[in-house]
Amino acid sequence: MGADKKRMDLINLSFGLESNASLWSIVFKGFDEEVVLLSRFEGKDIEAIKILHRFGTILKGNYKDCQMEFTSSGLIVKKTLPTNDVSVIRQWAELMYSIREEMASLLATQLRQ
Numbered sequence: 001m002g003a004d005k006k007r008m009d010l011i012n013l014s015f016g017l018e019s020n021a022s023l024w025s026i027v028f029k030g031f032d033e034e035v036v037l038l039s040r041f042e043g044k045d046i047e048a049i050k051i052l053h054r055f056g057t058i059l060k061g062n063y064k065d066c067q068m069e070f071t072s073s074g075l076i077v078k079k080t081l082p083t084n085d086v087s088v089i090r091q092w093a094e095l096m097y098s099i100r101e102e103m104a105s106l107l108a109t110q111l112r113q
Contacts, residue, residue, distance in 0.1 A: 010107050011052065011074075012042040013100045015093060037089060039077040039096045041103070049074055051107050055099075 016038035043049035052074040059077065060068045069076040077096070081088055 010044050010048045011100055011104050012040075012044070013096060014040045014042075015096070016040065017089075033083065035081050035083070037079045037081065037092055039079075039092075040074070041077070041100065042071075042074040047110065048103075048107055051103055051110075055103055 018036040018038065019033060041052050043052050053070055056068040056070055056075040056077070059066060065079070067078040069078065079092060
């Protein structure tokens with residue numbers, strides 16, 4: 001369990017949400033407007049950042065419905081949704097956590113070599 005925790009600490013994952021909806025819109029109409037989900041992957045060292053950048057390059061070439069933003073600490077994946085659907089957001093978050101686990105495993109394998 002300690003090794004898994006240490007491995008997962010190599011890549012931090014956080015989430016954000018962007019919308020053009022105003023507070024007025026949210027209060028009176030609900031939040032059924034287009035939203036952009038942000039998934040921020042941040043590497044704790046240079047090897048983790050390199051893996052994140054390679055992953056972003058692969059995604060950018062294969063998935064046209066996501067935007068990649070490369071940063072000095074890693075990668076931001078942006079996914080636009082037509083409405084703020086909690087179930088879709090939950091599925092997206094689960095996918096991003098799975099991807100983080102895969103990248104952390106790949107990183108741990110490379111560090112052992």
